[in-house]
Amino acid sequence: MIAEADLNSLRFAEQNSADASRLTKGTRTLMATDCTSPEVDSKWKQSFRRRLLAWYAKHERDLPWRKSQDPYRVWVSEVMLQQTQVETVKPYFQRFLKAFPTVKNLAAAEESQVLRLWEGLGYYRRARGLHAAAKQIVAEHGGQFPQDVVTMQSLPGIGRYTAGAIASIAFNQREPILEANTIRLLARLLAYPDDPTKSAGQRLLWATAEEILPSTNVSRFNQALMELGSLVCTPTQPKCEECPVSRHCGAYQNGLQDELPRAAAKLKFTDVHEAAVVVRKNGQVIVRQCGTGERWAGLWDFPRFAIESEGPLFVEEELIKKVCQQTGVTAKPGALLTTMKHGVTRYRITLDCYSAQFVSGRLKRHTRWIRPAELADLPLSTTGRKLANRIEKSVSKN
Known part of the structure; x- marks a missing residue:
């Protein structure tokens, strides 16, 4: 756990920060000098958690992978959702689970069958990683999904985010997550003025994602963060008037919700x-x-x-x-x-x-x-x- 004082010192990078080595523990300097960022203290965290979970209780979507906390289902859904929209994933998830209801079924399948069911989702290395990891889970863990995040990350295709998602959602472990929706949400909450996908931003946001976790009910909290980012804190025209935590949001309080997070350099085709x-x-x-x-x-x-x-x-x-x-x-x-x-x-x-x-x-x-x-x-x-x-x-x- 990162101490609160250390987290606050991390929260502000030096002018024109480009990587984690430029983060200081001294006075914080924002690139946007007229912007103020919220202090993430105990009172802030308690209020944020309470309001977020209350909103989620009313707005949680009925998604097929939320029918249970089975780690296999969580894992498959999280891999499918990487760089793919929820509505696109729904039918693929249902067909995939019908064909391979357990990790042992997936491990026993032919790769061509796995790829055929993945066809159209793109990024096929995700499917090959799932298949290879399923074989490893059966061979090394008796078909039982490991609960330790370090062990999870030793499996093909599972990085820090996916491991954190599985550990928190399926096993209710106090593990942070950071993906597209929560990167955008946390960057706005902190009024982070630089590109949040760079190393300095990633270090800060991972630390923040860990710091704001509750001690219990982590599964719903992390899902609520992603849900809020997906439904309300959208990439363009965020619905700030509907946001349950707008009072906690540095970007909203400074009128910068349409400017933050700072966009990464456009991809040249x-x-x-x-x-x-x-x-x-x-x-x-x-x-x-x-x-x-x-x-x-x-x-x-x-x-x-x-x-x-x-x-x-x-x-x-x-x-x-x-x-x-x-x-x-x-x-x-x-x-x-x-x-x-x-x-x-x-x-x-x-x-x-x-x-x-x-x-x-x-x-x-x-x-x-x-x-x-x-x-x-x-x-x-x-x-x-x-x-x-x-x-x-x-x-x-x-």
Whole structure:
């Protein structure tokens, strides 16, 4: 536990603080000099907790992962909710738990089955991490989810936040959490003037998240923090008039709720031109499993690669060459089927999808022929699934 005096000394960084080494225990200096931050003393904490929990008792959403405190359910939901909205996660969570109701069921599953149920959520390393961690829990802990946060963090895909969420929500342990909603909420409460995602901000917010925890009822308290951030303390146009803790909020008291937290530098996107090729032979198409280090490792896809050429003739030559490099076969490119535009992390991708006819060659390892109807059983990327659906529809019409 960080002492209250030490926490207050942490709360203010030196002018233009950039990392944790610039935090001082002396007088606090705000980058916004006309802004004052609340003193988080015992009275403040008691009032904050009481008002927050009273609000949560009235506004708690009925979410499928809140039906029990089973650590497995909490874990799956927290991983799914990383960088994904609640409404998107709901049906995925329900399908996933129906297929894998226990950690032992998940551990025994084939990776392709796990990825197929994850399809569309993106960030597939989360699914692979869940699967690998489930195997480790079964092998090393007899299928019982560990309760110690240090042990949790030794599992694949579980970091400090996820471990804290599981420990506090499932086991009611006094562990702090810090994710997108609570980062925004705490930064506004403290009127923190710098980027809260930098190391100085993270150190301060983790310390604050720990300091404000109650001694009991931690599970509901941490869920209430996330709920308030999600429903009221929103990224834009926060509903401060509806907020139960606005009187405790430094940003609101200083009229800075629309300016804080300070935004991180905008991500610069890179435009990329790619091609996907549907190679056909005797009513079958070629698919390949993406390897380690590729964008969708473990998923299946049509031959896909970056296109550097311009002009129909040069593009055709590049398609022939790169299909052969990926699959081992020579194919004759045909018509452009469709063009899709989508984004992946910092890339804005234009994907041209072509048909092609098999000419010669033998398939490489992790590449195979498949009938269009069988595509439904394979885990594909979002664009791969759209292309597969197009192929299946065209087959059904013939």
